[in-house]
Amino acid sequence: MPTMPALFLGHGNPVFALADNAFTRGWSAIGLALPRPSAILCVSAHWYIGETAVTAMAQPRTIHDFGGFPRELFECRYPAPGDPALAERVRALLEPVPVRLDQEWGLDHGTWAPLCKVYPQADIPVVQLSIDATGPPSFHYEVGQRLSLLRDEGVLLVGSGNVVHNLRRYAWDGSMSGPYDWALRFDTRVRELLQAGDDAALVEYEALGPDGWLAIPTPDHYLPLLPLLGARRADEPVTFPVEGFDGGSMSMLAVRLG
Numbered sequence: 001m002p003t004m005p006a007l008f009l010g011h012g013n014p015v016f017a018l019a020d021n022a023f024t025r026g027w028s029a030i031g032l033a034l035p036r037p038s039a040i041l042c043v044s045a046h047w048y049i050g051e052t053a054v055t056a057m058a059q060p061r062t063i064h065d066f067g068g069f070p071r072e073l074f075e076c077r078y079p080a081p082g083d084p085a086l087a088e089r090v091r092a093l094l095e096p097v098p099v100r101l102d103q104e105w106g107l108d109h110g111t112w113a114p115l116c117k118v119y120p121q122a123d124i125p126v127v128q129l130s131i132d133a134t135g136p137p138s139f140h141y142e143v144g145q146r147l148s149l150l151r152d153e154g155v156l157l158v159g160s161g162n163v164v165h166n167l168r169r170y171a172w173d174g175s176m177s178g179p180y181d182w183a184l185r186f187d188t189r190v191r192e193l194l195q196a197g198d199d200a201a202l203v204e205y206e207a208l209g210p211d212g213w214l215a216i217p218t219p220d221h222y223l224p225l226l227p228l229l230g231a232r233r234a235d236e237p238v239t240f241p242v243e244g245f246d247g248g249s250m251s252m253l254a255v256r257l258g
Contacts, residue, residue, distance in 0.1 A: 004037055004151045005258035006228045008159040009114045011045075012246050014066050017076055017113040023252045026242035027117035030254065033241070034118075038154030039083045039125040041090065041147070044110030045161035045221040052143075053100040053130040056087035060126065061106035078112035083125035086155065090129060093146050102130075110160040110224075131223050137203045140223050144230020151258075157231050159224030163190045164215040164251035176248030186215035187251045194238050194255060199229045215251075225255070232257045 009027065016024055046065055047053075062077045084101075091099040107115075111128055132139065144157070151157060164183045179187070189208065193201050203226060205212055216222045242254035 001152070001154050002035060003233070003258065004154060004156050005034060005256050006151060006157040006231050007034075007257070008161070008225050008228050008255040010162045010242065010250075010252040010254055011110050011114045011160045012162065012250055012252050014109045014113050015069055015073060017109070017116050018070070018072055022244065023242055023246070024117045026254065027114050028120075030241050030256070031118035034156065037124060037156035039086050039127065040115070040156045040158055041086065041127050041129060041150060042111045042115075042158040042160055043129050043131060043224045043227050044108050045131070045224055046108040046110040047105060047128055047130045048133050048220040049130050050132065050134050051100060051130065052094065052097055052132045053102040053105070054087045054090045055082060055105050055107075055128045056084050056101035057082045057103050057106075058084060060128070062112055063106045063108040065108045076112070076116065078107055078116050078122050080107070080115070080119075080122040080124060080126040083127050086125065086127050089150070090127070090147065093149065094143065097143075114160060131220065137205065137219075137223065137226055140226040141199065141203050141230040144227030147227065148231040148233070151231060157228060159228045161221035161224040162251050163187060163222060163225060163253050164245070164249065165221035166214055166217055166249040168217070169214070169249035170247040171249075172247065178248070179245035179251075180214075180248050182211045182214045183245060183249050183251065186211040187245075187253060191240065191253070199232070202226070202229060228255070228257060
């Protein structure tokens with residue numbers, strides 16, 4: 001079985017699950033370009049809790065963890081099966097880190113909104129791994145290092161967030177035709193560090209200066225990138241299958257490793 005690539009998706013606005021635009025067409029193209037995985041393990045910005053947990057149910061529910069959007073969005077379902085055996089494998093690989101096998105959460109919109117475009121048939125098992133808010137950035141990188149073996153077992157590792165995510169500056173009225181200068185500079189810097197293989201700088205993102213403070217006012221949407229970096233193999237190619245900004249302050253950058 002070939003080693004699966006690893007993927008970071010800038011998931012952006014939940015309403016993109018209903019949209020046909022350059023970003024969603026890019027997600028669809030990713031699905032067509034990737035080898036078919038045996039399962040998907042997703043780290044979503046929207047399961048940011050004080051522990052490490054992994055969904056372990058056979059049929060995860062679709063979670064509508066947002067408000068103020070069209071009724072049609074709340075009617076969306078992504079009925080992918082779960083994979084309790086994969087959840088147990090994740091728990092074993094992360095030892096001695098305690099991992100709770102979760103039976104309650106399901107798939108939040110950080111997972112299902114992009115996946116409904118990448119794999120619209122919803123026929124590939126999906127498991128979510130939480131972001132442990134108590135761990136430093138290096139912890140999330142080390143999680144990826146431990147889970148890297150899954151790539152050789154046919155599992156697609158996905159991080160879902162945004163490398164620039166500042167909702168306070170987001171132009172909900174559509175008035176921004178392009179990104180803020182600071183957002184573009186930080187997005188460009190992240191790309192440069194990815195291409196240079198400078199994982200240490202990306203892990204210590206708080207030292208990247210004022211642009212980073214604006215781009216990442218809270219860590220939840222950036223941290224899903226770090227397990228992917230931890231799972232990267234030496235000299236793997238880095239490509240950006242989706243690019244651009246939404247609302248001026250949200251990078252839609254997707255990163256493929258391998």
